[in-house]
Amino acid sequence: MPVLFTPPAPVSLPIQGSSQRFPVHRVYCIGRNYGDHVREMGGDAQRSRPVFFMKPADALWLDDAVPYPGATSDLHHEVEMVVALRHGGHEIAVADALACVYGYGVGLDLTRRDLQNLAKADGAPWDSAKGFDASAPISALTPASVCGHPQHATLALQVNGATRQQADIAQMIWALPEIIHELSKLWTLQPGDVIFTGTPAGVGPLLRGDRFHAALGDIATLEGHLV
Template sequence: MRYAIDPPAIPSLPILGREERFPIRRVFCIGRNYAEHAREMGATVDASAPMFFCKPADAVLADGTDVPYPTATSELHHEVEMVVALKAGGSNLDAGQAAQAVFGYGVGLDLTRRDLQAIAKAKGHPWDVAKAFDHSAPVSALRPAGETTLHAGTRISLAVNGQVRQQGRLGEMVHGVADIIAALSTLFELKPGDLIFTGTPAGVAALQRGDRFRAEVEGVAVLESRIV
């Protein structure tokens, strides 16, 4: 097939221990999936109605690349999250099918222009400019699902300039991984290559130019980079 312009490159992530990379199709995110974070944002959790939003695939920043401080904000916030990569998809998946769709896991930051989000919330506007901007999703290399075991006590954390700011355990998630995938599949037809950010624990705060951060899901993935 011939195109009028050169097609864009396919965003991808490295896979631990492998030469091939994981191609990214879409990026889904769940909001308010840790009750303490919802409370710190002045919100409540409706466990019966998980809240989703999206980022573009090319918002993903891979390979520990420096993170450019975005335009149009003076309040860039970090939100550390476990990231799930899918090898299969479908619609209306049950929990068992959802669990089998997982390719692997990583850790990432759902970077947020908090000042623009506050304005959007006040006006009842969408959050796109606050969440879906360029380079707003730095993500680690992926660890294949068969090479790790997640449990309720698995720790997730973020340190900035050597000081821990966010920490929690996966058991604190309101919706677990299989439930998130199953719920998403009632709203979208999921496909191989999809990434899912699974929510952030409490402790979100501002990042400044020059800050160095270390995000980790214990025994799964580490992401280290800096804001430039």
């Protein structure tokens, strides 16, 4: 079937130790998944219904030069464990969820905090605060066949050499199998789906010229700078 114009190239992620790439379908995110972060944002850290939102697949950013977005004067970093799915399904059981995982990485959920606060005050969606261009810098993926399925790993972010965020992924309110289970009740998950699993306390501003280093234990690292 002829098309009106050449479509954009599919989004894909590099894989550690492989010449193959991971083709991306959708990018899901969970909010309010570390109690200390919920509290620092003024919320109630009691476990309740999970909060999900999405970013466009082409918001994933692989260049170490990350563009500072327009329409904000308060860009915040949120470091997160990232999970890539090789299998999907609908209403996936918690016990079956980890079998869907291809691999792990680390990423930043960049947030226009000023726009998010305005949206919250108006009861409006967060799309412009979360889903903008280059809003999801991400590392290469490490296959689960190499690193296993980590139950404990230090998730950390340094900005200009100073630690801003650090926590163990075991502190997540919703563990990864539960996240996959809950997501699959709302959407039929597909191979190629990517999940940002929430951020710990310490979120704060990034400025042009800032350099960052994110790590998920010895599984994945991400380095870059704002331009």
